[in-house]
Amino acid sequence: MPSQSFISFDGVSKSYDGVHSVVEGLDLDVARGEFVSLLGPSGSGKTTTLMMLAGFESPTRGEIRLNGKRLDDKPPHQRDIGMVFQNYALFPHMTIAENVAFPLSVRKISRSEQKARVARALDMVEMPHLAARRPAQLSGGQQQRVALARALVFEPSVVLMDEPLGALDKRLRESMQYEIMRLHRELSLTIVYVTHDQNEALTMSDRVAVFSDGRIQQAATPTELYENAANAFVANFVGENNGLTGRVAASAGEWATLRLADGTLIGGRAGTGLHEGGEAMLALRPERAHIATAANAAADAARGAGELNVVHALVQELVYCGDHHRVHLKLAHGESVVVKVPNTQHHDLPALGHTAAVTWRRDDCKVLPALSSRVAVTSGDDTAFSPSSSASPLIAGAN
Template identity: 90%
Template sequence: MTRVSRAPDDHTTMSSQSFISFAGVSKSYDGVHSVVEGLDLDVARGEFVSLLGPSGSGKTTTLMMLAGFESPTHGEIRLNGKRLDDKPAHQRDIGMVFQNYALFPHMTIAQNVAFPLSVRKIGRNEQKARVARALEMVELPHLAARRPAQLSGGQQQRVALARALVFEPSVVLMDEPLGALDKRLRESMQYEIMRLHRELSLTVVYVTHDQNEALTMSDRVAVFSDGRIQQAATPTELYENAANAFVANFVGENNGLTGRVVASEGEWATLQLADGTTISGRAGAELRTGGEAMLALRPERAHIAAAAAATADAARGEGDSNVVHALVQELVYCGDHHRVHLKLAHGESVVVKVPNTQHRDLPALGHTVAVTWRRDDCKVLAAVSPRVAVTADGPTQVSPSSSASPLIAGVN
């Protein structure tokens, strides 16, 4: 799913205008192992921030601490400048949407949506008016008298969203709300949530393990691993300029070619593969000559050419600056493109996406071809990432990430 473009704003650097603030937040259940450690994150009013990561990375625990269902072991959480640590969940002015909807089966849809208003002792007439507005927002006013069991999964999720919005909270938290829906319905609900975020200027913190969902919907994405933020940035920055090997492998698809750094000077670095081939790209942080590294290359950035022609172009300094030779092992039809699976001489695998407008140029199985790409379309990253998380304000101490994988990664 393609991210909807938005006008540039100040959401990239939040420190001077944070609405939600995590400062040095850690959470441990046994006093020894931290499930969240040293968390620093600011969210602006009206911003849509996704917490993205694999299972057990700390993203849901972070959301639960903000909601008031968990308490931080260390650090503080603020909303609009006020500490939340001592406030129970029902006093935090926060709406919550869960994956399992959490609707009351014995109540009508209208009664479910009205429940947060009843808890807050809102008058009956005001309740009726607010429920009507909330159901209009999610385009379900005609189902007010039905019960949850009479609705589809997508309709139930829209009811849960209406219930979270009906009392006009300062913040809406969403914990993998679309995880139980099928692909078509999930994409429809993504646009629905984006529409409400835009029209109501909502502040949204959204937890997901689905990278495409995070890239599509968010103003910024914080990528979690091992209880720490590896990188917090715009979707474009995450995808095009990963801070470390973990982010490159987790966000989107990545060809990770591993080798040793033979040169690193200024903005460029050169990597030598196991078969002696040298390739170059933009230099990441913490590279050292002789050290292990990974060149991160997106499958759509690579191209397939006749081996002899590509080698001649490279020798003349023409065309793409990187060339590797590989054996075509598999051609996979994916609708709008083909995936060409190739193996390099030293055993590493590469995948190239070829648009179907170029299907006549597909190589034959078993043939050796050249895979080419420009050096500014890839990045050389330390194989074991440094203990940093990168934001728009620069690096801050955070955590190690897993070592780079030489294979395609990040496919859900």
């Protein structure tokens, strides 16, 4: 949590029917100048949270404060908040300069001041030469830059972005990510950013709040989320994860041991809430696992047997991905595992149809209580995952 709160959600809930909550008991603080992303699947409550902060929705319970002052009784145009939408929301009959000037005109800013601010805002997004054009004459990336300039032109305290890059192709999206990051850094902007794209959130944010079922599952830095997920949902949703399921054989202090369905024992860092005999999942990133070969056998031995996990699995598929190969394997009891093998001359690939030993360090994985119910963990639809399912436990976020 930030040391000094600039934006504060205190016990905020939102219900449309008085029975079911879209957002429930939300506590979140954002520091001045911080870039915080709200990440989650469709229907998780992230956009509703943003709309309550913007003033387009009202909380059913709780308080939202900006710089210590309650926002509940202020309409959107009085909240000193800029907004960038996915569909740009530009006026087609206005020039680019007129679109950018619109927030200033509704605030009764003088013509001369409007002209100066518009010029400055268009310079920020490197588009002063397009001021006389209309939105239909611009590309999608250019229109999004205009929308960003319009959100910044009246120098708001906070800029809110609701999946602003969702309509752009991959190249433009990556270019705009760096543009937004540059403006955040140079202008010391406070940004709250909604996305369902994990890579986007990890790349751009100071902190990420992961939503599911109207609640924040974990709010932390991108590194902390990826390396030290608080629960199985976060481990499965953020990035790519091999979720090996079983029952807790032992849990003491920092470490826990999981017994797989075939009796194999594997260990990792212990998450909270584990108890012996309970269902659990070992979260393992594909790049942290290795296919045992003669070349790395010596290195594995040097680490010590107690530091390594070993499972044997059948090689089912080899996928070439340019900078790495994806090796898909199946364990004897039916669960799948994926290993990313760097594409170098020093890495041998196993043969299809052969059994290979998959190894990884126990401090490179974490044992977490299993998901108690079917929870949507894919990015962009409502597909559900159950840890008891026979389907592959590799979830979401393929890189």
